[in-house]
Each structure stands twice: as C-alpha cells, then as structure tokens.
Amino acid sequence: MDPLVRQVFSELHLSPGQVIQGTFASRSGWLPGAGSLTLPVHNPATGEIIAQVEPTDPDDYERLLEESRAIGEKWRSIPAPRRGEAIRLIGEALRTHKEALGSLVSLEVGKIKAEGSGEVQEMIDMADFSLGQSRMLYGRTLVSERPEHRMMEQWHPLGVVGIVTAFNFPVAVYSWNAFLAAICGNTVIWKPSPKGMLSAIAVQKIVIDVLSKNQFPQFSSLMIDHENRLAERFCADPRLGLLSFTGSTAVGRKVSEIRAAQLGRSLMELGGNNAVLVDETADLDLAVPSIVFGAVGTAGQRCTTTRRLIVAEEIAKPLLDRLVLAYRQIRIGHPLDPATLMGPLIDEPAVERYLAVIEELKRLGAKILYGGRRIEGPGHFVEPTLVEASPDWPLVRRETFAPILYVLTFRQFEEAIRLQNAVPQGLSSALFTTNLRRAELFLSSRGSDCGIANINIGTSGAEIGGAFGGEKETGGGREAGTDAWKNYMRRQTNTINWSRELPLAQGIRFRVDRNQPD
Ligand code: UN1
Numbered sequence: 001m002d003p004l005v006r007q008v009f010s011e012l013h014l015s016p017g018q019v020i021q022g023t024f025a026s027r028s029g030w031l032p033g034a035g036s037l038t039l040p041v042h043n044p045a046t047g048e049i050i051a052q053v054e055p056t057d058p059d060d061y062e063r064l065l066e067e068s069r070a071i072g073e074k075w076r077s078i079p080a081p082r083r084g085e086a087i088r089l090i091g092e093a094l095r096t097h098k099e100a101l102g103s104l105v106s107l108e109v110g111k112i113k114a115e116g117s118g119e120v121q122e123m124i125d126m127a128d129f130s131l132g133q134s135r136m137l138y139g140r141t142l143v144s145e146r147p148e149h150r151m152m153e154q155w156h157p158l159g160v161v162g163i164v165t166a167f168n169f170p171v172a173v174y175s176w177n178a179f180l181a182a183i184c185g186n187t188v189i190w191k192p193s194p195k196g197m198l199s200a201i202a203v204q205k206i207v208i209d210v211l212s213k214n215q216f217p218q219f220s221s222l223m224i225d226h227e228n229r230l231a232e233r234f235c236a237d238p239r240l241g242l243l244s245f246t247g248s249t250a251v252g253r254k255v256s257e258i259r260a261a262q263l264g265r266s267l268m269e270l271g272g273n274n275a276v277l278v279d280e281t282a283d284l285d286l287a288v289p290s291i292v293f294g295a296v297g298t299a300g301q302r303c304t305t306t307r308r309l310i311v312a313e314e315i316a317k318p319l320l321d322r323l324v325l326a327y328r329q330i331r332i333g334h335p336l337d338p339a340t341l342m343g344p345l346i347d348e349p350a351v352e353r354y355l356a357v358i359e360e361l362k363r364l365g366a367k368i369l370y371g372g373r374r375i376e377g378p379g380h381f382v383e384p385t386l387v388e389a390s391p392d393w394p395l396v397r398r399e400t401f402a403p404i405l406y407v408l409t410f411r412q413f414e415e416a417i418r419l420q421n422a423v424p425q426g427l428s429s430a431l432f433t434t435n436l437r438r439a440e441l442f443l444s445s446r447g448s449d450c451g452i453a454n455i456n457i458g459t460s461g462a463e464i465g466g467a468f469g470g471e472k473e474t475g476g477g478r479e480a481g482t483d484a485w486k487n488y489m490r491r492q493t494n495t496i497n498w499s500r501e502l503p504l505a506q507g508i509r510f511r512v513d514r515n516q517p518d
Contacts, residue, residue, distance in 0.1 A: 004336065005050060005107060011100040012202040013209075014051065022197060022224030023056040024204050025064045026071040026187065026217070033057050039226060041198045044110040044344040045334045045379045051198050055226035064221050065239055068160045068187045074217045076157050076185035083183045084134025086216045090179070091127025093210045094120055101171065101206075105199050106335040109167050110343040110380070111298050113336050123175035123203075125464045126480065130179035133485050137184065148499030155489040157185030158241025158265070162234055164255075166247045167346055168301045168401075170196025171203050173269070176464070176479045177244045177488075178220055184488040186241065187219045191234055193247075195346055197224045238262050242488060245269070246303075249399070249425070249473045256475070267487050268475025269468070271399040272427030274450070274459035275308040275420045277442070279413060280315045282432035283456070284322060290430070290458035291405070292326045296342050296384045297460060300403030301350075303474075304428045304452070304460035308396065310416050313409045320369060320386070320407065327370040327384055344380040345402060351380045354402035360395055361387055369407070397423050413438055421449045427470030428452040428459040451478070 009016045019038050023031040033054030041051040056064070075083070094101070102117030111119070142151035161181040165173045170192060178188045192200035204222040211218050225231050235243055235255045244267040245255050252270040259266040276294060278287050294306030311319055335343035345351050351374055358372045371385035382402065389396050389406035396406050410416040420429055429448040432455075433439055439455045441447050451470030452462060462468055467478035478484050504510060 004103065008100045008103045008107070009051075011097060012104060013205050014198070014202060016051070019052045019054050020198070020201055022053045022201060022222065023060055023064070024208065024218075024220075024222040025060065025067045026219070026221050027067040028063065031057065031060050031063075034059065037226065039194060039197070039224070041108060042347070043107050044346055045381075047378045050107060053197055053201065053224055056223040056230060058229050061223070061230055061233060064189060064223055065160065065237065068189050068221050069239065071217045071219065072157075072159055072185075072187040075182075075187055075219045078216075080134045080137055080183055080185065083185065084131040086211060086214065086219075087127050087134070087179050087183055088131045089210045089214055090207055091124050091131070093206050094124050094127065097206060098124070101199070101202055103336060104202055105170060106343070108198050109170055109196055109346060110335050111168075112340050112343050113338065115298055116335070119169060119172045122172040122464055126172070126175040126179045129464055129481065130183045133180065134183035137485065137489070144495065145505060146497070146499075146503045147501075148497070150496045150498065152494050152496075154492045154494060155184070155486070156492055158488060158490055159186060160240055161186045161188045161488060162237070162240040162243040163188055163190045164231070164235070164243070164245045164247065165190070165192050165196065165200070167193040167195035168298060168303070169246075170199040173246050173479075174200065174203060176468070176484075177267075180485045181242075181488040182219050184485055186488055187221070189221045189223065189234070189240075191223050191225055191231060194225065200224075235259065236262070238264060241265065241490075242267060244477075244479070244487075249475070252475055267477040267479065269303065269477050269479060270473060270475040271425050272303045272305070272459075272470060272474055273307050273397065273399050273423040273425040274304055274428040275310050275430075276306050276459060277416045277420060277429070277431040277433075278309070278311045278315060278319060279416070279431070279433045279435065279438060280312040281434045282315065283434060284315075284319060286456050287319065287432040288322045288326055290432070291323060292330070294430075294458035294460045295386075295405040296327075296330055296403050299342050299345055299382075300384070301346065301401045302460050304462065305403075306405060306430075306459045307399065308420075308423075309405055309407045310419050311407065311409055312416070313411055316407070316409050323386055324370050327386055330384055332375060332381055332383070342384060342403065345382060347380055350401060351382060353400060354382050354404065357395055357400050357402065357404055358385065361389070364390075364393055371403075391419050391422060399425060413441075417442065417447055424473040425470065426450045426472035427474040428454075428462070430454040430457060430459045432456055
C-alpha cells in the first residue's frame with residue numbers, strides 16, 4: 001500500500017488490509033455485515049482496490065431506524081445551542097483532519113486534492129454556520145385579533161432525517177443536511193453513494209468520536225447499501241420526518257413520487273444543465289478562467305458544472321481561441337499530484353456515457369474544438385471537450401456527468417436568456433457582462449429561471465451561506481445557507497388566551513346559555 005494512503009487510513013482510523021464495517025447504529029455502534037459479502041473501493045485514477053467494505057445487513061435496518069428514533073428523544077431535549085456546541089466540536093475535528101480527509105476524498109472519487117480539501121472546508125464552514133444558527137431558530141410572535149390573546153410560531157424537530165448523498169460530493173452534502181438537521185434536534189441516518197462510502201465511513205468515525213468523547217448522544221447513523229437493497233425501503237419509510245436526496249433527476253423523480261404518495265416530506269437536489277452567458281462587453285480575463293473551472297473542475301461531475309456556453313456571435317472567436325489555449329494546458333493525471341487540474345471520471349460506465357455522447361456529436365456533424373477522446377491507460381481518464389452545438393440537439397438538453405462543454409451563440413441578448421432557460425433543469429447560471437442593464441435583466445424575474453444566477457462569476461463553487469438548489473427538474477430544494485434550516489423542522493402555530501372570556505375568531509357568536517348543572 002502506498003505510504004500516503006496508509007497514513008491517511010491510519011489518521012482516519014480506517015484499518016488498511018482489513019474489511020471495514022459500513023453500518024453504524026446510534027446505540028449499538030458498528031455492526032457486522034451479512035455473511036461474507038464485501039464491496040471493493042476503487043481508486044478511479046489507477047483502478048486499484050484501496051479497501052473492502054462490509055455493507056449493511058438488511059436485517060439490521062429496523063434496528064437502525066428504531067435506535068435513531070430512540071436516541072432522538074434524548075438529543076432533542078438538549079438545548080439547541082448545546083447541540084450547536086456538538087457541531088462546533090465536529091468542525092474542530094474536521095479542521096484537524098482536513099488534509100487526510102481531503103486526500104481520502106481525492107483517492108476515492110478522483111477529484112483533485114485542492115477540491116477534496118475544499119470539500120472538507122465546505123463541511124467546516126457548514127459547522128460554523130450551524131453553530132450560529134443553533135442560537136437563531138427563530139419563531140415569530142403574531143398579533144391576535146382577539147383581546148388578551150397572544151399568538152406565536154414555534155419550530156420543532158421532525159424526528160429522524162434520512163440523507164442520501166451522491167458520489168461527487170461524498171462528504172460536503174452530508175454536512176449541509178446533517179449539521180443543520182442536528183442543531184434543529186433531529187437525528188440522521190446517512191446512506192452515501194456506494195462510490196463514496198469510504199469517505200462517508202471516515203466522516204462517521206470523526207463524528208462519533210467527537211460525540212462520545214464529549215458525552216453527546218450519537219445523533220448520526222450510517223448505512224452502506226448494496227444494490228439498492230435498502231435504498232428503496234429507506235426512501236419509502238414513513239418514519240422518516242424528511243428524506244433529503246441528492247442525485248440524478250431520474251432517480252429523484254421516483255423517490256419524490258414515493259414520498260409524495262404518503263405525503264411525506266422530501267428535499268430534492270437533482271441534475272443541472274448550467275449555462276454561462278458571455279456578451280460582447282464581457283471581461284474575458286474573468287470569463288475564461290471561470291468557464292474552465294466550471295466545465296473542467298471535478299472532471300465535469302458537479303451538479304453545478306458549466307455544460308453550456310452561450311456566447312455573443314461577435315465575441316465567439318476570441319473567446320473560443322482563448323478557451324482552446326486554456327484547455328490545452330489542463331494537466332490531467334493523478335488527483336493527488338499538485339500539478340493536476342483534472343482527475344479521472346468516477347468509473348467505467350461514466351467513461352462509456354462520455355464516449356456515447358461524443359459518438360452522438362460526431363453523427364450530428366458537430367465541430368469538436370478540443371478533446372473528445374478517452375485517455376488510454378489505467379484509470380478512467382477522458383479529455384475535457386469543447387464542442388460547437390445546436391440548442392435543438394436533445395443531448396444539449398440532457399445532463400451528461402462529464403467534462404463536455406457545448407458552445408451556442410446568440411445575436412440578441414434576449415435570445416441568450418431564452419436559450420439559458422430552454423432546458424428542463426434549473427440549477428445554476430452565470431452572465432459575464434459589464435453592461436449594468438443586462439446584468440439586472442438577467443437577475444430579474446424576466447431573466448434566469450435558475451435557483452442560482454451569478455454575474456461575473458461562474459456556475460459552480462457556491463458559498464455555503466447562500467441557499468443552494470434549483471428549479472424545474474433540479475427538484476426545487478434549498479440546502480445549506482440562509483433559512484434552509486426550516487426544512488428540518490415543523491412549524492407550530494400557538495394561540496394563548498390569557499383573558500377571562502372566550503371570543504371566537506371572525507367575530508362568530510356561538511354560545512349555549514346554560515352549560516353548568518344546577
Ligand atoms: C454538487 O455538485 O452536488 O457550488 C454540489 C458548488 C459546490 C457544491 C456542488 N459548492 O459547486
């Protein structure tokens with residue numbers, strides 16, 4: 001085993017060479033899996049197996065649910081600012097292990113080290129944010145229409161919150177949900193993607209270590225699923241006060257239907273098809289690096305990845321020349337090599353989906369300006385691809401989780417906005433311009449229809465302080481910043497009568513004269 005991997009494993013208490021347990025129940029601790037089944041963890045840059053994980057025994061599912069529910073009764077009776085203190089301590093532990101955890105994320109999902117560490121920083125930021133929020137679970141006092149009555153709103157926890165996360169942000173998305181859910185008084189059960197399970201286990205170990213050292217209840221449980229044997233049961237479980245799902249639109253749609261059928265709450269963060277618009281007044285020194293980071297960062301596997309470039313005809317040539325030059329300099333390689341700017345795709349099926357799109361583009365006669373090939377050798381590497389496309393092609397409307405950037409052009413600015421909005425997804429969007437009127441139009445109700453709309457910065461790399469999520473097929477959910485905490489709570493309206501009368505609302509008179517026996 002590589003010395004770095006050994007060091008990362010030992011710092012994060014993962015035993016190299018031994019099968020790692022993948023189930024943590026809040027009271028029973030780590031549970032053995034069922035029989036001899038183990039799941040390999042691959043390094044997508046080399047194809048090597050770096051660990052073996054024992055998935056959750058389906059027979060343990062009930063125990064996970066019931067223990068989480070039981071521990072929730074204790075957890076929710078701890079005052080919210082104390083719960084915030086638990087999250088602060090987790091944030092401190094994440095600071096200590098930032099480098100090791102960042103490296104593990106890079107090793108497991110192939111994002112470059114800077115992005116792996118950036119993801120852990122996103123968790124630390126979420127911990128700080130949640131600590132502050134734990135003192136701000138504000139309800140309102142309302143004026144009553146009746147004399148000597150007081151009304152107020154309170155927020156209460158939902159119970160057990162289910163969190164399903166995707167491989168591309170194997171740890172940060174847990175923190176968006178779990179840290180806020182926890183300060184709100186919920187317990188959580190986390191089902192990570194099987195392609196990001198080792199990072200999830202490492203995070204779970206950090207969390208439980210902090211909680212047990214500080215005598216806090218274990219609010220976070222983990223289950224590693226195999227072939228979706230537990231996922232369906234989990235998503236359909238009416239005992240979950242909320243199911244937060246991050247993943248593809250296709251799966252999210254199914255999960256949403258199951259939840260809606262039982263009127264259960266869900267929080268959806270699904271696919272994006274994000275565009276950068278560049279008008280003829282744009283500062284290309286800002287636009288070029290933003291487009292490259294947006295399209296190539298995380299090898300095009302972010303939900304916020306820039307997938308469409310919508311550029312004014314008169315500026316297309318200079319912009320594309322600069323982009324091709326920049327693409328040529330992108331160092332592709334092992335994600336832990338500091339010179340690398342783009343790592344591998346997550347697995348072989350992802351490479352096949354990339355190649356299928358390239359084939360489709362060739363059939364359509366598209367002009368590929370850069371890239372379009374797989375890089376032979378070990379690992380799942382492909383070239384970042386820049387291609388002229390037509391907005392009418394069905395593949396431009398789809399989200400392909402790969403570094404393929406479609407270039408479209410426009411003449412009128414209104415047309416650019418129309419193109420931006422003409423896809424089923426609505427996550428992130430950006431406009432590069434120095435024209436104030438266009439900037440404001442883009443952000444107005446006649447502009448971008450996305451949950452995120454930026455001026456002179458790219459589509460990806462959002463800060464946690466803003467609510468994160470999008471419209472249409474992106475699912476409508478908002479996570480992380482501003483008032484996303486309300487997702488994890490139920491609202492209760494209280495009316496308190498401190499008078500000696502019983503006036504009814506709306507002035508209704510309803511009274512029996514005698515209601516006491518003589
Ligand atoms: C995702 O790809 O699921 O804004 C999340 C960003 C990151 C989060 C991406 N902060 O790109």
